[in-house]
Amino acid sequence: MFADTKSAVIADRKVFFEEMVRVLNDRPTEIDEIMGQQSLFVPVSDEKRIIDAERGNLLVYFYPEHNGIKYQLAWSVYQIGEMLKIGLLVQNGQLGELLNDRYNQFDGIWSGTYVHKSQRGHMFMFEWSFTTPNLYSNWAVAETYVRGLRHAHFRVLQMLSDAVSKAQGAIQSSTVGAR
Secondary structure (H helix, E strand, O other): OOOOHHHHHHHHHHHHHHHHHHHOOOOOOOHHHHOOOOOOOOOOOOOOOEOOOOOHHHEEOOEEEEEOEOEEEEEEEEOOEEEEEEEEOOOOHHHHHHHHOOOOOHHHHHOOOOOEEEEEEEEEEEEEEEEEOOOOHHHHHHHHHHHHHHHHHHHHHHHHHHHHHHHHHHHHHHHHHHO
């Protein structure tokens, strides 16, 4: 399905974005259960979802909760020509700091791809950039990002859960020691 017209590119991009959302919303699989990550599953928010294939933008929000702490995550995808950018927005500065300071696992999500980390006010942004020739003409290329995003999502949720647990453990330890 080589897309060489504007309308064909937009149609293919829409399918690509919709497939990303569909895969993110897939219920946990047997492998997820074996890996112990089924409890981390959080579906895409229906209220906050933008699929704008004409402009090359996808934005989806999630509202996970770990150990009583609720927060907002957003995955953004920007695809134009052969350029693809995937971003994670952590809209809680404290959680973003925990991820930024204690983990560099983000660099390994997509093999050989460095993640750019930045802070915007109280938000942290992690962004990967790719050159993606044949994104729409070869499903194996597209699947790298469609399935890769789900893998990244579970990894991020696991890292956030671990960070929250460690932070709460440190707070409880310091409180007990102060008594």
